[in-house]
Amino acid sequence: MQRAAGLVRRGSCPRASGPWGRSHSSAAAEASAALKVRPERSPRDRILTLESMNPQVKAVEYAVRGPIVHKAGEIEMELQRGIKKPFTEVIRANIGDAHAMGQQPITFLRQVMALCTYPNLLSSPSFPEDAKKRARRILQACGGNSLGSYSASQGVNCIREDVAAFITRRDGVSADPDNIYLTTGASDGISTILKLLVSGGGKSRTGVMIPIPQYPLYSAVISELDAVQVNYYLDEENCWALNVNELRRAVRQAKDHCNPKVLCIINPGNPTGQVQSRKCIEDVIHFAWEEKLFLLADEVYQDNVYSPDCRFHSFKKVLYQMGPEYSSNVELASFHSTSKGYMGECGYRGGYMEVINLHPEIKGQLVKLLSVRLCPPVSGQAAMDIVVNPPVPGEESFEQFSREKEFVLGNLAQKAKLTEDLFNQVPGIQCNPLQGAMYAFPRILIPAKAVEAAQSHKMAPDMFYCMKLLEETGICVVPGSGFGQREGTYHFRMTILPPVEKLKTLLHKVKDFHLKFLEKYS
Amino acid sequence: MQRAAGLVRRGSCPRASGPWGRSHSSAAAEASAALKVRPERSPRDRILTLESMNPQVKAVEYAVRGPIVHKAGEIEMELQRGIKKPFTEVIRANIGDAHAMGQQPITFLRQVMALCTYPNLLSSPSFPEDAKKRARRILQACGGNSLGSYSASQGVNCIREDVAAFITRRDGVSADPDNIYLTTGASDGISTILKLLVSGGGKSRTGVMIPIPQYPLYSAVISELDAVQVNYYLDEENCWALNVNELRRAVRQAKDHCNPKVLCIINPGNPTGQVQSRKCIEDVIHFAWEEKLFLLADEVYQDNVYSPDCRFHSFKKVLYQMGPEYSSNVELASFHSTSKGYMGECGYRGGYMEVINLHPEIKGQLVKLLSVRLCPPVSGQAAMDIVVNPPVPGEESFEQFSREKEFVLGNLAQKAKLTEDLFNQVPGIQCNPLQGAMYAFPRILIPAKAVEAAQSHKMAPDMFYCMKLLEETGICVVPGSGFGQREGTYHFRMTILPPVEKLKTLLHKVKDFHLKFLEKYS
Incomplete structure (x- = not known):
């Protein structure tokens, strides 16, 4: 990374003269520069500060990419630098980001997109006709037949x-x-x-x-x-x-x-x-x-x-x-x-x-x-x-498309059940059925001593819990307080997107962590 | 186009019973429905109205896609329906939309994009190695090596x-x-x-x-x-x-x-x-x-x-x-x-x-x-x-990339000069040199009688001028009032993106229109 702080290449600046950069030269400016003693300005004396900024933006919170995710990034960097942890990778179960968790794109969708992106491919025999048909239809509706319009x-x-x-x-x-x-x-x-x-x-x-x-x-x-x-x-x-x-x-x-x-x-x-x-x-x-x-x-x-x-x-x-x-x-x-x-x-x-x-x-x-x-x-x-507008029966790509779609959805259904079942076996975790979407939002018991410990760290109790989970296991989930919950109850949100075997490992790690956490703070 | 207004398929609705849809059934709702005479509600009695909406959004103006562009769309539809006009097409010179005006995408850019979109193409011999190298680098930085993360x-x-x-x-x-x-x-x-x-x-x-x-x-x-x-x-x-x-x-x-x-x-x-x-x-x-x-x-x-x-x-x-x-x-x-x-x-x-x-x-x-x-x-x-991060000398795609880039920029420079020169030959049009960007913003003389005519149509004088230009020539430009101008001066903004020959025709049409306009209102 190149750092800019204070770096100036004077060589390329024939008109600048000294730290004040006296080359501004409208008559008025010259005069004012000559007459006034410039006030000292500290680098921290900024126009845009926490005090002066839009207070409504300041009040915004967005936990899904909040402090816990920031911490996850730091830990990943530490792992990369070879710092030893009780785990070898951070698992980002904080966000519904399917491809990042290894889900493969639907082939047909990407074929149409590639054809739209680079229309030369419309003459390639390696793309199916139904994908070409859709790409042509989209391009004809774009200005100049280009996705770039x-x-x-x-x-x-x-x-x-x-x-x-x-x-x-x-x-x-x-x-x-x-x-x-x-x-x-x-x-x-x-x-x-x-x-x-x-x-x-x-x-x-x-x-x-x-x-x-x-x-x-x-x-x-x-x-x-x-x-x-x-x-x-x-x-x-x-x-x-x-x-x-x-x-x-x-x-x-x-x-x-x-x-x-x-x-x-x-x-x-x-x-x-x-x-x-x-x-x-x-x-x-x-x-x-x-x-x-x-x-x-x-x-x-x-x-x-x-x-x-x-x-x-x-x-x-x-x-x-x-x-x-x-x-x-x-x-x-x-x-x-x-x-x-x-x-x-x-x-x-x-x-x-x-x-x-x-x-x-x-x-x-x-x-x-x-x-x-x-x-x-x-x-x-x-x-x-x-x-x-996916492939329909009779179209060349229908079978592959359906297979891919069913694979993803069948897999998610399996993982939804797996997650619910495993969480409900853990004392102090209760998890409603995952009827839909792609998250578990289990309720977790946080013992009074852990609540006190959290308070001493100025953290919400479930943030404290999730931070510990991250630090001890590498698993990144989002505390329930980021979504809102009834007072005195605690939860976290976790995606069910990791591949089945990885998800099983993850759930067992959460279980072990939770039991240790209960033991430590009871 | 399918119209939804009022269309209801009752066949698929086993539980709805009559126009009031009495199947809502919490006890409280049932009681209130039975006891109260429901107030008449006109379809125009909306929650979101000009009176109730966000006043700051109401105050927003955006001329580049404003009323004149709306009118251009209407005229295009009329042309499609076979309605005769003094022109055969609308030329949208209102917005800096290069590809829509026929400019071709830079091949290298689209090759890299296609490779990123559909990584199977990375094994295709028809893509150059420097494009593949860039695509691989981008994909490696994406979660799951996918643009979909x-x-x-x-x-x-x-x-x-x-x-x-x-x-x-x-x-x-x-x-x-x-x-x-x-x-x-x-x-x-x-x-x-x-x-x-x-x-x-x-x-x-x-x-x-x-x-x-x-x-x-x-x-x-x-x-x-x-x-x-x-x-x-x-x-x-x-x-x-x-x-x-x-x-x-x-x-x-x-x-x-x-x-x-x-x-x-x-x-x-x-x-x-x-x-x-x-x-x-x-x-x-x-x-x-x-x-x-x-x-x-x-x-x-x-x-x-x-x-x-x-x-x-x-x-x-x-x-x-x-x-x-x-x-x-x-x-x-x-x-x-x-x-x-x-x-x-x-x-x-x-x-x-x-x-x-x-x-x-x-x-x-x-x-x-x-x-x-x-x-x-x-x-x-x-x-x-x-x-x-375009191709550099020594890379496979450099020559083609440079040729395409120079073609576009050389062409634009030529059109900038052409536009300035032609406008400045027209009495009542003054155009500053187009030093950069992709627009002309000529000042136009609007005679007092035309200003009066505009006022009687409750239009800004330059909006009146641009509307007439659109209606008589099919050329769509944006009135200066949409960008702001010194009071009493009038302008329009026109892109120089049409291909050279088309741009020449367009400029001559503007010239003819302008002279007729001056004649009519002087």
Whole structure:
């Protein structure tokens, strides 16, 4: 690494003269330089400091890449430098990053992407015709037939059509391409919609209802936008179910100090892995209708359902099935992504949102807001296209595609069960069934003495636990406090993405660590 | 297009019963549904309306993709439907979108990208070894060797190293990879830094100094963040030069109503195409030092310099050449992108920023803020790598790469001259030399009668002019009012990206239109 601090190559600077750099030379500046004694300025006397910075950004927290992940990076560097540890590698189970955990990309998706990237390959016999067909279709919809052109801010037209056709097939309810917006991952869509929605000051600040535990993108964006976070608690005793009575409690209390306008749902749940029943979704929609709330349905794990008793129901579908009083009134934005499911293409930052019942004037505002950032990455849009428009029976690539897809999803289902079963064998760990998504969020017993030890280190007890776990085993998980949890309860979030054998080793290491931890602090 | 409005498939909804969708069934909800007469709710009775939305977003304007571009889209649809016009195609000269205007991608860049996308190609003999070498290096730095993994929020390490090496070569001043942040295009970097910087209310709101004319990303982000836009005017009579006395005037006046904290510079200029002299940059840096301003240097057009008398000087280089009093004190963020230059890869949304003299605590805040959006698109990061790490003499691809690069830049230089010369032959059009970037921003005479006609249509006079130009010739350019201009002067921004012959036709059409326009309204 090259360090810049203080290094100046004077050789290439014919006009600079001395430390004051007197070569600025407008008459006024010269005069002021000559007359005034310049005040001393310490290198730490910065314009942008913790005191002067945007206080809303300062208040942001994002645990999934927080201090524990920073520590993990430090430990990796130490390992590289040959420093001895009780383990040989750091296992990053903190984030849903499938390929980083060894999952292979879906071949068909990458074939289409390569063809779009380098169209010379369209004449290569080593690519299947169905991949070429899709690549040609995408390229024809791009300016100059190039992924390097900007797309419309809302996204490439034909890709939005494919997304709408996918939703129509999924829900049995027709979707309009005009309501589809391609995004830079789902996170971008969620923050864009929230940005549109926040307004007001004091008691009329916008309240945004989010589940606790939540995915911390929500709390971070709420903080950035200076909105009010309104927590509703998922029912851990009931498999992290969402109970509408709890929504009622939360909104009632919130009305004292803000204007609740938005209800965010994560289904399947992150970090909690529950899959909402159809009845529960109906209840939520009715509640949103009654309370006049704008609904945000984060459905990025819609392909990740493992429990045989569970099925994914989209909010859009249930909304339409409830009849026109709902379907023509409730404002709903739902989100999907290339990052999760069976494809795990996080790096491309592909995603879409479908927004229905948006006021026509607001649609214009939304498109304007999107246009300031020009467009989502076109390569990510292309990846999204393959996710919603995969090979179908009869196409050349169908068999291989299906095999790869089933392998990933079957594997995840196996690991979900494995993780639940193993955690529940450990005294002091309780783990709800992992019905969906790709995380375990077990509850952990932290003895009073450990809580005291944590306090003496000025750490949340579960942060203390996770730090110890990392330092002793190399396993990086995220403390429950980063997602929110009922006071006095402790959890961590761990992905189930490592390969089966590695995951087994990991779970046994957690078990051994936990038992030792209990022993040490009891 | 499928339209969703009101369409419900009842067949797939066994539990819905009638238009009220009575299947919500928590006890409380049932009771309330039975007892209350539901208020009528019109489909327009939305939660998110122009009145309730985020007022800062409502205030955003973004002309580059504004009403005129919307109108261009409508006209294209009419042409497709066979409606006769005095022209056969719309020419979108509104945006710097090189590939959409027929510029071919740089082969080497796309080869590396294809190899990264579909690593099976690494064994193909049809790809050159230097491209394979770069692809392998990038993939080795990605989790699981896949572009589909998230990168570190700051960007892939080895790509940041390549960016630092590029800056070091360019400036003769060493750059630290730790100060490099990969971004989703330059726009993302600029708005992230501004987001960190804004704070305060009332008279202590953050003032952000921007050039007029400006690229409207700046005004849009300032509006979104509820900061104060502080205009400094470029000197049209002096080839759009930046005059430090004008900066002094602007900051002095601004101090009455806000806290000026940031100075934004666009060099080479967008939309104005001037290239700042080294002396001018020194003056600006000294001014920022004196006034304690955080400097933002938008240098995305650094490869686009056409005038033989001009040379690009980076703010970073000049800052270091001015000596340690400046180089260890002035906080500077500078921005670059894959979208402009000779590669024109807009769709990948690649970019970087180098931020120097950032307070160490703020660095942590910046990384935290970036981590909420996880990471910039990894494919865009890879594209950025090729921009900063192109083939060098002796490498297999060097000759072809150089030929392609020189072709694009030579062509742009030719078109810059052509445009300036032709515009200046037209009575009532004055065009400064296009020293750099990829736009002409000619001043146009709009006769008093045309101003009146515009007013009767509730349009800015230059919007009226550009709309007429679009309707009569199919040429889509952006009115100067979208960028800001001195009161009573009128301009438009037009890219010089169309191929030479097409550009000539276009310029002649503008000329003919302008003469007719003058005649009609004089």
